[in-house]
Amino acid sequence: MNANKARVIFHVDMNSFYASVEMAYEPMLKGKPLAVAGNPEERKGIIITSNYEARAKGVKTTMPIWQARKLCPELIIRTPNFERYRYASREIFKRLNAISPFVEPVSIDEGYMDVTDVVDPKNTIQLAEDLQKKILNELDLPCSIGIAPNKFLAKMASDMKKPLGITVLRKRDIPYKLWPMPVGEMYGVGKKTAEKLIAIDIHTIGDLAAADVYQLKQILGINGERLRNRANGIDLRAVDPDAVNEFKSIGSSETLPMDTTNELEIRSLLSALAENVEIRMKRKQVAGGTVQITVRYHDRKTITRSKKLLNFIEKKEDILKVALELFNSHWNQEPIRLLGITVSDMEEKQNIVKQLDLFTYKKEAEKEKLYDAIDELTQKFGKNPFVDIKAVDNHQPRTSFQKDFLDDYKK
Structure with missing residues (x-):
């Protein structure tokens, strides 16, 4: 170029x-x-x-x-x-x-x-x-x-x-096309950011373009300077065809039909979410080093809790084990509206060097053979017959947009 x-x-x-x-x-x-x-x-x-x-x-x-x-x-x-x-x-x-x-x-x-x-x-x-x-x-x-x-x-x-x-x-169009617009309509300015800007008398994109950089940094950090540059039409980012691969996490969440404290229903949904995350990780050939759960309660109060792991994981049962551990430690027994599981600190599997002792290696090797056999049977006969899970949506995406699907057009 x-x-x-x-x-x-x-x-x-x-x-x-x-x-x-x-x-x-x-x-x-x-x-x-x-x-x-x-x-x-x-x-x-x-x-x-x-x-x-x-x-x-x-x-x-x-x-x-x-x-x-x-x-x-x-x-x-x-x-x-x-x-x-x-x-x-x-x-x-x-x-x-x-x-x-x-x-x-x-x-x-x-x-x-x-x-x-x-x-x-x-x-x-x-x-x-x-x-x-x-x-x-x-x-x-x-x-x-x-x-x-x-x-x-x-x-x-x-x-x-x-x-x-x-x-x-x-x-040259910026002063009359962009600057008169309300600051809340600017790309990159969310509701909370708009409220902070309006509080310091920045009402339009033009106001933001002329604002004091030091003051913006005080309330918005480095993003304040970035937004001021954008308001002045400055954006040096290149169009990057590989940006789609630079994802940092894979997650899945779902709202329950009714608020619940039923542990069987909760475990069933966590199991389905862990499976959905595993499917997407497998597609991207990645493993992750941190598991996070999201719990939204009946009153919309939302908490997230995470655990950094010693080894990278990718299998449903490993993801679910950590998710359940986090959930059991932090659930306050109040009715739950939404649950989510996210695996982050991603690394491509081919780049991971796992430090294993002899006994761990033997166990991992045996498990890999089992996983390969299950995958082979799944391809031949359909869904894994060995795992009893509540199937959901035939593994359709649970959110409107998932970045790990966006390179499909190249295939």
């Missing part, structure tokens, strides 16, 4: 992605208010996303289903199908990658492209239009594209016009 050339970055952001995928699979849903949500029969059912017809009636992400139905009685609800969304995501990123090798997925439905060396500056908008049409015509999925000289500005640009928008945001 020519380092001296002014960069041209696209941020491609799918519009109402899950709802759009459902409409592509079931065209009769088009034009009707649609939401993707958890199980409508269970209390945990909240809106994950909705199409623009539903949004026009006031339906919003994270809204409980009952509230959404009150605002929009004719609302159609579909439960999430993450395998379907993952397939659509893979097809989208294949099309991006066909244009430029410099593609960086950042979630299942958005990513950056550096097209500096593949497009004449005069034809940049035409390239964006052609890409947008290609994704719409071939996959029946709408997207918005932001065009800018860096990632931050491209991201801000893609949010400026939806659906099916194409927005150019140059550095």
Whole structure:
């Protein structure tokens, strides 16, 4: 890549992605208010996303289903199908990658492209239009594209016009396009950060751009300076196709249908979560050195507890053993709403050198033979017949976005 050339970055952001995928699979849903949500029969059912017809009636992400139905009685609800969304995501990123090798997925439905060396500056908008049409015509999925000289500005640009928008945001546009916006609408500024900024009289992105760096560092640390730079259009990050591999943890969590103190139900869910984490770790060929549990109680109070291990682990039973140990030590016996297990301090298995004494080595070797045999039987006959677990969702992802799936388009 020519380092001296002014960069041209696209941020491609799918519009109402899950709802759009459902409409592509079931065209009769088009034009009707649609939401993707958890199980409508269970209390945990909240809106994950909705199409623009539903949004026009006031339906919003994270809204409980009952509230959404009150605002929009004719609302159609579909439960999430993450395998379907993952397939659509893979097809989208294949099309991006066909244009430029410099593609960086950042979630299942958005990513950056550096097209500096593949497009004449005069034809940049035409390239964006052609890409947008290609994704719409071939996959029946709408997207918005932001065009800018860096990632931050491209991201801000893609949010400026939806659906099916194409927005150019140059550095010379910043004073009148970016600075008048409320600081809470700036990418990288969450609700708590916005509250801290407003408390020191920073209300717009322009206010942030002109703010005192020392004062920002006092309340936000190094992130204060970073945000001020971004507000001034400064972002030196490259579009990195390998960034998707730089994950530090793999986790799985689930909200229980009802708050519970039932230990059998709790153990069953922890077992299923540990299995889900093992499956994803196996796919990435990694092991981890720290196990963390998350417990959210009936009153929404949430705790996390972790344990650093002497050896790396990757197997479900090892993950579950540590998770149960942490849970038993820290559960206060109050009703539980959500449980999660995360394994962190990741390392690729090929890089791990495990210090084993003779006896440990013998045990590990014997276990590996057993695991290989079980894997072979599982491939031949289906799910592992030796482990009695509460199967959940056929190992579908439990969250809307999992970074370890984002390199699928390269396979």
